[in-house]
Amino acid sequence: MSAIAGTRARLVWAVNLAALALVLLWTIPTFGLLVSSFRDRDQIANSGWWRAGMSSEASNFVRAGTAADQAQEGDLWVIAGNVLTEGQSLSAWGTNSRDPAAYAPGDTAELKDGQALSVAEDGSYRLTSPTEFTDQRGMRIFVTTTAPPKFTTENYARVIGAEGLGQAFLNTFTVTIPATIIPILIAAFAAYALAWMEFPGRALLIAGVVGLLVVPLQLALIPLLKFHNEIGLGKGYMGIWLAHTGFGLPLAIYLLRNYMVGLPREIIESARVDGATEFQIFRRIILPLSFPALASFAIFQFLWVWNDLLVATVFLGNRKEQLVMTGVLRELLGSRGGDWEILAASAFISIAVPLIVFFAMQKYLVRGLLAGSVKGG
Structure with missing residues (x-):
């Protein structure tokens, strides 16, 4: 009788564990969907919902200003701007897709024809050239940014x-x-x-x-x-x-x-x-x-x-x-x-x-x- 009772007890625990597993199987994805509903498009694209409470890192590129945005400062022609949006902080940056994190904030990259590019920690960049710029598209600046966790009701x-x-x-x-x-x-x-x-x-x-x-x-x-x-x-x-x-x-x-x-x-x-x-x-x-x-x-x-x-x-x-x-x-x-x-x-x-x-x-x-x-x- 004791053996039978013990078997029944083990079966009860197995049933309870199976029921708990089924509840978690449905609850966890639903909770993840709820968390995602309060995140914006960029956060959803760059990290899973389980990282919603942590800072997210993303790599992208922005285009510098064109020839129409240049200004002359002494002997140099300068294009200035900012690669960050509100709430972002700069982790690294680069000038080509093969090595998008080649430089740290504050570094200066030497480019062709005597041009130079520097990106500060606050995202402000300064592109200089000894000759007048003619580029009408703007060079690509690859940036690796860190954004704090953000929740919004704009989706709803x-x-x-x-x-x-x-x-x-x-x-x-x-x-x-x-x-x-x-x-x-x-x-x-x-x-x-x-x-x-x-x-x-x-x-x-x-x-x-x-x-x-x-x-x-x-x-x-x-x-x-x-x-x-x-x-x-x-x-x-x-x-x-x-x-x-x-x-x-x-x-x-x-x-x-x-x-x-x-x-x-x-x-x-x-x-x-x-x-x-x-x-x-x-x-x-x-x-x-x-x-x-x-x-x-x-x-x-x-x-x-x-x-x-x-x-x-x-x-x-x-x-x-x-x-x-x-x-x-x-x-x-x-x-x-x-x-x-x-x-x-x-x-x-x-x-x-x-x-x-x-x-x-x-x-x-x-x-x-x-x-x-x-x-x-």
Whole structure:
């Protein structure tokens, strides 16, 4: 017995460690994305998020002034300027890409034709020549700079201030709420019928629902859009509500049916003996006991529809007044999506509402579990 108990204890520790590993696997990248959302483009390009609290070093080049910027000082022609931007400090500098850190701040480099270049520690440079400069582009000065850690809210301000985001926010709500409620209502009735009502073909319907779970929705997008156009729905809210309902129903029916099958048969049989109709049993017994499953699917469906871009693009359109939030954020990122700082800020702005919904539904989910687990005396 002691050996068995010891084995069970070790298994419990293994489960706990596995759960901790999964939590860290999701939490660490999310935290990194949050940190990146408060950094600017240069910091993200030059160092990882884990170095956000440390000074970052970057190598780049700036162009010195051109012939138009020169001034004569005695026998020399001089071009002066500064290679640093605000908040940077100079670590090293150079005059070619093969050795960009050849000189320390304050050193002077001897160039061709008697020219000389010096860069001070504060970034001010002085390019001198015994003859008049003719270069119209300006020579390249390679600099290695160190910048202190910097956090900014400009990324969030840029995303929140994006044109059309407010309308897109309302559009997303208009799409998401009905597309979450409608499949739950239909799936609850269907799941009860498949779980507790006897009728011919029930097994075939259950098999059909399971089969629909493995059909990729991408295969149905164009045929379904053509069908909408043929019956006059076109692109609009009704079309996208029905599309999300159709794509969400197989999983909803499958989950709810499996949950309802596990409910105590004695309660339902007693209600039937007392003369309750099927609808009364469904409304007064099945729905209250199935609230945890209903809340779970509501969370999943809300998250899926809120974050959807593909279905919204196909069934709603691409006009500015029709775009959902994911569409506006896609337009903000541009065709190449290289603005990583905007991408990080957009991610957290877009998940704000789903997080609120999740924690709100989690409270009701726990309440439903407790209510379903207590038996009356």
